[in-house]
Each structure stands twice: as structure tokens, then as C-alpha cells.
Amino acid sequence: MLRYLRLLFDNFTLVLLAVVATASLLPAHGQGAEVFNRLTAVAIALLFFMHGAKLSRQAIVAGATHWRLHLLVFGCTFVLFPLIGLALKPLLLPLLGEALYVGVLFLCVLPGTVQSAIAFTSLAGGNVPAAVCSASASSILGIVLTPLLVAALLQMQAGSAVSPLDSMVLISAQLLLPFVAGHLLRPLIGGLVERHRVWLGRVDQGSILLVVYTALSASVVEGLWQSVSGARLALLTLVCCGLLALVLSLTAWLGRILGFNREDRITIIFGGSKKSMATGVPMAKVLFAGALLGPALLPLMIFHQIQLMVCAVLAQHYARKGKGLSPKQTPVP
Structure with missing residues (x-):
């Protein structure tokens, strides 16, 4: 139960909300x-x-x-999600406006999470080694695939994304090169990294918070909250809830009809339905500029918290089913 509460109510979420409030009230400028x-x-x-x-x-x-299993998880992350985002355009564009719809599309092309996907899979009794492999590969592939998908999906949205070539140059210079350098140096610094994982996790979170503050500050100065009303923000929250519910249902259905066992189905559900804030926030900073940056981040920040809360509940549900704690034993959907 304590582990469940930590997943549902984490300190990082509270600090993130405080950063959003600070950027809204005291944005950096000049x-x-x-x-x-x-x-x-x-x-x-x-x-x-x-x-x-x-x-x-x-x-x-x-x-x-x-x-x-890996092919299905990648397909859900990089094919199913973007197709849903495109299919919902006639509904979402009038409801949310162009800027927030671009943010929803950006959310749809992001890679999956690593830490939380593995944590939820483990808690629910899924295939943890497969979750580690899928989540790790998704994170790496996303560095290359996400900017290409952004350019492809948003090519009709004038000025909302840079060209594919420019995207790849920017991503390679700012994201891929540091990633490769860190991995090549792992034989030398791997032990240090393992010994200080908790401290380095705080560095990760601090980096995300800094990017969020800088990005939202720029958008607030450009008039973010004048263009995004409370009603539109509420609609965006409902859209994120519906998007997550749809993908969770589809991943569960696909895992079942394709004949995967219980442990693999759990891995597919948690691996194929999640989107990474750790990767998405820096990528948004690289791919978007000016007034577009804030709206591009809002759907991701809302979806991130919803997916943590919903998946924490689902993981506990599947764990109870796996341990036979429910009076009416039913297979994982």
C-alpha cells in the first residue's frame, strides 16, 4: 500500500505544480x-x-x-498513438484550438517511459525483463523517431515544427550526442552512476523542472494564459483522460487477441500506453519555439500525471488478481 501511495502522490508532481504556478506568476524575461x-x-x-x-x-x-512483444509495444507507441491523434483532429481542433492540438500530436509521438513503465509492470506481476528491454529501446528510438514523426504529422500546421533535416540536426547536437557520450563512458563512470542513482534521479528531475519553468515563462510572456482559458484547460484534461483510456483498452485487447500470456499482456499495457516526460520536455524545447512551446508542453504535463494515477490503480488491481486476493478470480483483460 505504501508503494502504491508513493506512485499516486509523488513529491515531484507537487513541485512541478509549484513550478507551473511560479512561471505563471513570476515568469523569467529579458x-x-x-x-x-x-x-x-x-x-x-x-x-x-x-x-x-x-x-x-x-x-x-x-x-x-x-x-x-517488443514490436507490439513499439507499434502502440509510435504508430497507434499518432494515428489516434490524427484521427481525432476533426474533434480536437475545434475544441482545443490549433496550438493545443499540436501539443496533443506531440504527446502522441513521444517514446514511452523507462522507470515508471518498469515499476508498474513489476508491481502488477508482469514480465519485467521484457519491460526493461522495451522501455529502454523505446527511449533510444524516440530520439530519432520523434522529430521525424513531429515533422511528418505537423507538416500541414504552418510554422509548428522545423523541417525533418533541421529536427535531426538539432536533436543529434543537443540530445543524441550527449546520450551516446554518456553510454560510451559507462565503463568508466558506470559504478559511480549506480552508487548515486538516487542523487542522479534528483538531477534528472531538477533538469525537467528547469526546462518547464523556462518554457512556460516564455509562453506566459507571449500570452499563454490569455489564449488558453480555464474551460479549454478542462477540456484538455478530459481529452487526455479519454486518450489514455482508449490506448489502455486497445493495448489490453491487442495483447489478448494476439495470444500473449498474462505477464506479457501486463507488460504491453504499461509499456504501450505511457509517454515520457523526461524525454518529451527537452525535445519540446528543441523542436518548438516562442509561443508554441507552452501549449506543446501542457498536454504532456497533464497526461503524465493522469497516467501515473491511473496506472498505479491498475497495477494494484492486477497485483491483487495475480495473488488471488479477489473473491472472483478473473483473467487480466
């Missing part, structure tokens, strides 16, 4: 904004350097023989 922009660039490079250093080669290749 010379201060320039300083924060430079700090953010360093923080993003450090964030991806540490991601590369933490990811062992064994974790990357572990379970690679379970290709059907």
Missing part, C-alpha cells in the same frame, strides 16, 4: 530569460548524458528474442 535559456541547454545535455550512462548494454539487448 536578461533573466537569457540566463535560464543557457542553463536549460546545459541541463538538457546533462539529462541525456546521464540517461546514456545509466542504460546498460545488457538492458538494451535483454529479451530481444521476444520480438513479438
Whole structure:
């Protein structure tokens, strides 16, 4: 129960809300904004350097023989999600407006999470080695696939994304190179990274918070809260809830009709339905600029918290079913 509560009510979420409030009330501007922009660039490079250093080669290749499961998780992450975002355009564009709809599309093309997908899979009694492999590979592939998908999906939205070539150059320079450098240096610093995982986790979270503050500050100065009303924010929250519910249902259904066992179905549900804030926030900073940055981040921040809360409840439900604690034993959907 304590583990469940930690997943549902984490300190990082509370601090994130405080950062959003601070950026809304006291946004950085002028010379201060320039300083924060430079700090953010360093923080993003450090964030991806540490991601590369933490990811062992064994974790990357572990379970690679379970290709059907990994292919399904990747398909849900990089094909199913974007197709849903495109299919919902006639509904979402009038409801949310163009800027927030671009943010929803950006959310749909992001890679899955690593830490929380593995944690929920473990808690629910799923296939943890497969979850480690899928989540790790999704994070790496996303560095390349996400900017390409952003360019492809938003090519009709004038000015909302840079060209595919520019995207790849920016991502390679600011995200991929630090990631590769960190991974190549893992033999030298891997022990240090393992011994200080808790402290480095705080560095990760601090980097994300800095990027969120800088990005929202720029958007607030550009009039973010004048263009995004309370009613539209409530609609966006409902959209994120509906999107998560749809993907959770589809991943459960696909796992069942394709004949995966219970443990693999749990892995597919938690691996294929989640989106990474740790990767998404820095990528948004690279791919979007000016007034577009804040709306691009809002759907991700809302979806991130909803997925944590819902998946924490689901993980507990599946864990009880697996232990036979329910009076009416039923298979995982």
C-alpha cells in the first residue's frame, strides 16, 4: 500500500505544480530569460548524458528474442498513438484550438517511459525483463523517431515544427550526442552512476523542472494564459483522460487477441500506453519555439500525471488478481 501511495502522490508532481504556478506568476524575461535559456541547454545535455550512462548494454539487448512483444509495444507507441491523434483532429481542433492540438500530436509521438513503465509492470506481476528491454529501446528510438514523426504529422500546421533535416540536426547536437557520450563512458563512470542513482534521479528531475519553468515563462510572456482559458484547460484534461483510456483498452485487447500470456499482456499495457516526460520536455524545447512551446508542453504535463494515477490503480488491481486476493478470480483483460 505504501508503494502504491508513493506512485499516486509523488513529491515531484507537487513541485512541478509549484513550478507551473511560479512561471505563471513570476515568469523569467529579458536578461533573466537569457540566463535560464543557457542553463536549460546545459541541463538538457546533462539529462541525456546521464540517461546514456545509466542504460546498460545488457538492458538494451535483454529479451530481444521476444520480438513479438517488443514490436507490439513499439507499434502502440509510435504508430497507434499518432494515428489516434490524427484521427481525432476533426474533434480536437475545434475544441482545443490549433496550438493545443499540436501539443496533443506531440504527446502522441513521444517514446514511452523507462522507470515508471518498469515499476508498474513489476508491481502488477508482469514480465519485467521484457519491460526493461522495451522501455529502454523505446527511449533510444524516440530520439530519432520523434522529430521525424513531429515533422511528418505537423507538416500541414504552418510554422509548428522545423523541417525533418533541421529536427535531426538539432536533436543529434543537443540530445543524441550527449546520450551516446554518456553510454560510451559507462565503463568508466558506470559504478559511480549506480552508487548515486538516487542523487542522479534528483538531477534528472531538477533538469525537467528547469526546462518547464523556462518554457512556460516564455509562453506566459507571449500570452499563454490569455489564449488558453480555464474551460479549454478542462477540456484538455478530459481529452487526455479519454486518450489514455482508449490506448489502455486497445493495448489490453491487442495483447489478448494476439495470444500473449498474462505477464506479457501486463507488460504491453504499461509499456504501450505511457509517454515520457523526461524525454518529451527537452525535445519540446528543441523542436518548438516562442509561443508554441507552452501549449506543446501542457498536454504532456497533464497526461503524465493522469497516467501515473491511473496506472498505479491498475497495477494494484492486477497485483491483487495475480495473488488471488479477489473473491472472483478473473483473467487480466
